[in-house]
Amino acid sequence: MPPFLPYALPEIGVEEINAVNECLRSGWITTGPKTKDFEAQFAQYLGTDAEAVAVNSATAGLHLALEALGIVPGDEVIVPTLTFTATAEVVRYLGAEPVLVDVEPDTLNISVDAIRAAITPRTRAVLPVHYGGLACDMDAVIACARRHGLYVVEDAAHAFPTRYKGKLVGTLDSDATVFSFYANKTMTTGEGGMVIARDPDVAARIRTMRIHGINRDVFDRFVSTRPSWYYEVVAPGFKYNLTDIAAALGIEQLRKIDRFLERREYLARRYFDGLSGLALELPARSGPGGVHAWHLFVVRLTDDARIGRDELIQKLADNGIGTSVHYIPLHRQPYWSQRYHLEPSQFPVAEQAYRRMVSLPLYTRMNDDDQRRVINTLRELLG
Numbered sequence: 001m002p003p004f005l006p007y008a009l010p011e012i013g014v015e016e017i018n019a020v021n022e023c024l025r026s027g028w029i030t031t032g033p034k035t036k037d038f039e040a041q042f043a044q045y046l047g048t049d050a051e052a053v054a055v056n057s058a059t060a061g062l063h064l065a066l067e068a069l070g071i072v073p074g075d076e077v078i079v080p081t082l083t084f085t086a087t088a089e090v091v092r093y094l095g096a097e098p099v100l101v102d103v104e105p106d107t108l109n110i111s112v113d114a115i116r117a118a119i120t121p122r123t124r125a126v127l128p129v130h131y132g133g134l135a136c137d138m139d140a141v142i143a144c145a146r147r148h149g150l151y152v153v154e155d156a157a158h159a160f161p162t163r164y165k166g167k168l169v170g171t172l173d174s175d176a177t178v179f180s181f182y183a184n185k186t187m188t189t190g191e192g193g194m195v196i197a198r199d200p201d202v203a204a205r206i207r208t209m210r211i212h213g214i215n216r217d218v219f220d221r222f223v224s225t226r227p228s229w230y231y232e233v234v235a236p237g238f239k240y241n242l243t244d245i246a247a248a249l250g251i252e253q254l255r256k257i258d259r260f261l262e263r264r265e266y267l268a269r270r271y272f273d274g275l276s277g278l279a280l281e282l283p284a285r286s287g288p289g290g291v292h293a294w295h296l297f298v299v300r301l302t303d304d305a306r307i308g309r310d311e312l313i314q315k316l317a318d319n320g321i322g323t324s325v326h327y328i329p330l331h332r333q334p335y336w337s338q339r340y341h342l343e344p345s346q347f348p349v350a351e352q353a354y355r356r357m358v359s360l361p362l363y364t365r366m367n368d369d370d371q372r373r374v375i376n377t378l379r380e381l382l383g
Contacts, residue, residue, distance in 0.1 A: 005373060007322040008184035011260070011364045016252040023248040031211070034244035038251050042194055045161075045254060046170045050196050051203035054247060055210055058157045058180035058193035059086040060240035063093050065153050065176035065195055066125065068205035071096050075124040080110040081329040082350040083129045087155050088330055091127075099123070100330055100340070102347045107284045108298070109136040111349070115144055125151035130159035130169060132326070133186070133293030134284060138164050138172050151175045157193075160186055161257055163291035170196045181246075184363075186260055186293050187253035189246035213237030263364045264294035267371060271297055271360065274375035278382045279305035281356075296326055300356040305382060309356055312381060316358075319377045324359040 023034055035054050043052040055061045071077060073095030079088045081100040088098040101114035108131045115126055126145045128136040138154075145152045154169065156162070157180035162169040170177045181192035197203035208215055213235035242250075253260075272282060281300040286292045301309055313323050329350045331342040344351045361374055 001320055004320045005361055005370055007324045007361050009363045009365050010183050010188045016249050019248040019252045020245055023244050029245050030243050031241040032244045034247040035242050038247035041254055046168050048171045050198045053195045053203055053206045054242035055193045055240045056242050057191055058178050061178035061193040061195040063090040064206045064209055065178060066094055068202045069151050071124055076122045077125045077127055078115050078118050079127045080129050081331045081347050082108055082327055084327055087127055087129055102349045105349045107134055108353055112140040112144055119148050125153060127153050127155055129155040130162055132296035132298055133158045133162055135162050135164035135169055142173055158295040159293050161261055162293040166289035181250055186295050187257050189250040192242050192246045209237040210240040260364050267362055268294045268297060270371055297360045297362040298326055298357050300353060315381055321374055325357060326359045329354050
């Protein structure tokens, strides 16, 4: 049996190790100069004047963005059912209600028609997810939201550096964009995230609320050469700040992101070539001016496949190949289905996709022979 091939694996080089060691030796390991530098470099990469605010997870970022926009108990926020639970749970953190909707059959991104149908007088925001690294139809999402006076907060956990019609996600006309730097994402800080906020007041609120609702930057207080012990707590905030250790890792990963993207695009092309003709529906590609980040490569079995999804996953595992499923839709999860009395029949597209989907290994450390193993095994099982 060849070595087990994981579904995902981060690429950490000597540069990241040295940067973290330097941070540890500096004596400043919590939120400080490295975090500020990371925020500035990330905004510079995007080429945006909007503020970048580093946080300890994309979940924290989504929570802070919605809180800063004024989402309160009784409000509704429209969320796709085909996503990780974090996208919806942050709405509940604020006492508001997520309204789950179906996705498009080709891209598996949120359905704009479903958004329109779900809007009520209580709707305050839409939370589109750029599924797998492919941008949603943001012109349509934003136009629909603005027509009804709704905020748009992009869940871009999969989508760095995704482009939509030539523009990087993070520079579009939404109210906020939230990226993830979790271990399996296109770049990583171990745990971490970044919020891009267009309104300076929203960014200021996020900065305050990420560290206990304190109205003064903790780093500034501790490095000041003058007595600076005084601060004010202006709100019951959270502990959502990113550490300098994580930021040091992120700065080095950011410097490599274009190479990471090139490698992911290369691997995606090889999958398209190697899996053609099999009983698989391959993922949608970007439209004109678009760039797919290829965080995920999700295939779906077709009706004429000779084995089912669960059997395929097991046989791949038996051959030393790790896979995943993105995602078990929220309408199938006990908390969401019971609270909102949801049935699979309400989400036909996501339901059908879920029963057929498999996420194949795709990561920058994956070599050509690794990928050839995956392709050849799939051809043996499905050919």
